Amino acid sequence: MRESVLEAVPRGSTRHLRRWHMARILETLCRKPGIPRSRLARLLHLSPSAVSEAVGELLSQGLLLERPLPPKGQGRPSVALEVEEEVNLVLAWEVDVDRMAVALMSLRGRVQTRRILPPSPENPQAALDLLVDATLPLLRGKRILAAGLSVPGLLEPHEGHLTLAPNLGWRDLPLGEMFQRALRSLGVGSIPFLVENEANAAAYGLYALGGWSVDHCLYLNLGVGVGGGVVVDRRVYHGARFHAGEVGHIPLDPEGPVCACGKRGCAEVYLSYRRWQAGASEELLREIADRLAHLTAIVLSVLDPALVVVGGPLAEELGERLVLEARARLPRYALGVHNPEQLVRSPLGREAALMGVGALAAARFVEHMAFGEVV
The missing domain is CATH 3.30.420.40 (ATPase, nucleotide binding domain)
Known part of the structure; x- marks a missing residue:
């Protein structure tokens, strides 16, 4: 819900600092696409060399794209930077009583693919298996950066433990662990992930995607x-x-x-x-x-x-x-x-929880880039 998830400067090596710069640049371009390196340096109070180094790494990872800006008089034309939105995506799952849903979304919140499934079965593992089956055909040629799961229940979000989801008939589940196993079966088990209550996810989406003030x-x-x-x-x-x-x-x-x-x-x-x-x-x-x-x-x-x-x-x-x-x-x-x-x-209608948990997954990826373990 913050304007930025990257408020604290990380301690550690030069590599830690560069990853923090990369994350801040990625986060900024998610909000303000199509700006050149020089403006990024001014917005983030970074040196041009620090921006160039971080942007170079993001480009090499395929997370950013470049496009020329219209020329202004004499001199070298500027190059605008944008977040790549076709291949690098986050995975959003929604489990609810009246439906389940899968979405692939860009880091900027654009929904590339969405699938609506029947209501959740009472068996939680069966529900996750159905979501795996619906997701697998969508992943060809895609790189999944992070994943999020929303459910209508009482959750401990850090560990992903579900205390009670009365309308689903679920209680006392290691839902985070179950979600990670499902991701492993999709071949993306090492990515950052989270589980969140549906209303909390939808509330986050109001700010991340709905332009809430x-x-x-x-x-x-x-x-x-x-x-x-x-x-x-x-x-x-x-x-x-x-x-x-x-x-x-x-x-x-x-x-x-x-x-x-x-x-x-x-x-x-x-x-x-x-x-x-x-x-x-x-x-x-x-x-x-x-x-x-x-x-x-x-x-x-x-x-x-x-x-x-x-x-x-x-x-x-x-x-x-x-x-x-x-x-x-x-x-x-x-x-x-x-x-x-x-x-x-x-403003997000019925898709609020699905889009909100996707936005949370995108924020988790950026945060992990900034503060995750450097190898």
Whole structure:
């Protein structure tokens, strides 16, 4: 969520420093493609020789491309630098109750290939095997730099341990290890990789790919369940035990229907996409909007985000109608300091988690280039 993942200067050899320069240049060109070496040196406060050395190595690795800029008067024409986006890609996997998905994306976030699969089976290994089978034909002629997996569950992101994914029926899994084994079966087991909660991945995507400008927001993924991704100072906030954002299990009515978690009247009981599919009507739309307004008021009071962003299958199905109806009801629940305009739709739509975890994988590759072990 930071403007840069490369804030700390690495300690070590000249080789460590050069890799840090390479990573900073790659990160800059992902945000600002088509600029020459001289401008890179000014933007990054590096010497021309340091830029030339790092760019030369990135070109030799095939990570950058050169193209001539239009001439300006006399003299030697400048050469613009761009990130290569056809061969060097990241792999993104999404596992969810209503679908699974595979995408190959460039470091800049352009989706080159996407495949949508049926809903996840209950057996987690079977789900990963299906994703492997769908991915393998896509890899011919491609170089996979990093990989990311998003799931709707409680995760410890550093180790990749999944505590619970109630809507998938998964619990207590070494998901990171399982993901790495799946990558090995694809022949890319040595690359940087990560697993992340779907709502956190989608929240990251708002900044990396959606051009988001606010520093604090909450992303609500309205699907089979309700997931939340909390952003504080442009960083995903995981919480003390990595369970921040579980807003789907905030009780809105203690006498309401039983939730999958065992409690009654949780937000996801009312805001479930399955519920809409089972009984779509104008009356149900108004009730869902009222529940969304209630939940939005709670998170506005607790977290004070600049925006509450809704996405996922239900938000896509109901579109702007859901947001407008919920905004109209928000003053009934929210404090006067909060504005109904703080509730908005995600610009990334249904693909938010898939694209967000791909963006996280790209950031992990750049970070690994800067700070990974030098051999």
